[in-house]
Amino acid sequence: MPDNTEPQSSEARPMLLTGKRVWVAGHRGMVGSAIVRRLASEDCEVITATRAEVDLKDPAVVLAFVGEKKPDAIFMAAAKVGGILANDTYPADFLYENLMIAANVTEAAFRHEVGKMLFLGSSCIYPRMAPQPIPEDALLTGPLEPTNEWYAIAKIAGIKLAQAYRKQHGCDFISAMPTNLYGPGDNFDLNSSHVLPALIRKAHEAKVAGADHITIWGTGTPRREFLHADDCADACVFLMKTYSGYEHVNVGSGEDIAIIDLARLVCEVVGFEGEIRTDTTKPDGTPRKLMSGDRLKSLGWVPAVKLRQGVAAAYAWFTAST
Template identity: 55%
Template sequence: MTDGVQYSPRELDRDATIYVAGHRGLVGSAITRRLEAAGFGAIVGRTSAELDLRNRDEVFAFFAETKPRHVVLAAAKVGGILANSTYPVDFLSDNLRIQLNVLDAARVHDVERLLFLGSSCIYPKFAAQPIVEDALLTGHLEPTNDAYAIAKIAGILHVQAVRRQYGLPWISAMPTNLYGPNDNFSPNGSHVLPALIRRYHEAAATKAPSVTNWGTGTPRREFLHVDDLADACLHLLEHYDGPQQLNVGTGTDVTIHEIAVAIAAAVGYTGETHWDTTKPDGTPQKLLDVSALARAGWTSKITLQEGIERTVSWYREHIASLRQ
């Protein structure tokens, strides 16, 4: 794929203003930490109370005031199977508006480098495994999160269109399943790994004899610690340019059952685990091909066991202030 953009990736100016949209969330907070560690001195962020990214006038006024040179678009309405299945309109409408407003404002104000972050759910439900970037738009989506996926696909195409029409060296990255500090551990809005951490922690604390998880436990998932993703994002901003979205993951997967066993061990739960097979499993397998990412010079560093242990520790330290 070619789009005629002529740009040589290079180290970003540490004094330039860089806006991290969604800086308080799981992804945005990790990226902010990574940028701070790398010496960036002008990182800009706004909470949703300070700036509603769904409001076009507010977003354009913010860009006119702050004039960021670089942008990382990590803001999104996110959730697990239950939330996506229950509120598809919200996931489609909110994410489309966030993307359109931020991307349009960034273009009008000549943002030099922009990284749009999507999700591996953009790929077809039954894509060949591991999933290569060219699998995009080649089959039907997983119906439990198709509205969210369509919004993210629109974001990828928006970035590609900006490259073609305006010649700006913007890029997109599609992370696999993420977890880590500042995740959503709420019972009804979380993804599988943080949901399991909370469930097993509470079971251990109450000495519950058993835990019941959704589905069969057989689907295979790939998990990436969010600090690894943040490191990959900075690397891509400084070393990659191209119109095609890049997969970001570990290149390995495990079953949900294996994740449950690992989390139970990490929190010290010794009771039984049951599986409610009347609940949906979602996609049977979702493993990303990360060979393009490797060619761009980056591979993951945090092992799944280490990442789970770190996340459990963070959860226990912050349990009183978590989203409910």
């Protein structure tokens, strides 16, 4: 039944996953694969499909797939992702493909009466100069970071799609916004990776080469928040089972760390004993980026993986896969 009233911030519609058919869209990505691992303990049937099997940019294909598989729940972790250079070089691709993926999966979930869907966004949806820690209501209160605004706009559209279908059609569609993630399956390419996997690779290669130093961009003073992919997956399953609110929910660790301190931690874990130098000719970026986790914490979820423990696991995965 359509809901044309002002939506409430939260409402209890718990969903047990036991015995359910659950589609993880984007199951080969770092977050999607973590969600698949997490669902192994939920006694549910996990549905997956490769890009070759289902082109999420094709509305007819997505509609047919959902109609055939009949999932009870969908984790929408699929996206076209990339670093600053990729976003800057292919803005149309990033905007178009992510818009189409969000729109097609959401519409198919509605048309085939999927019981629940969780849309996975990104912390880049928030204004570049958002207050710290960033509350959920900071969304659309200021200009975005120009280097990834195309991706961010598509993710904002995904949130609004979930809210619109909830408001108009009464669909139980929710959204989660994770902070900077890391873990198994991360991208360690120095040309396109994020800061933590890049530091792991730099420290490892310096150790192997017997180098006396590594160099990090900027002053090292900016502070960033990090969350292990397995914690993110656990939070997503928690929200799928317990949360049915109109508003999106931040998913983070609730703690941030200066980049220079992160570099020291990584070097300790890797076993690189050389000097850490800063290249102050390179930009620092935003001074601080920490999301408020108050909403998720109030619902009863807290992360389990400590940063040092997570970095050690990520390094072990990196060395085993290279």
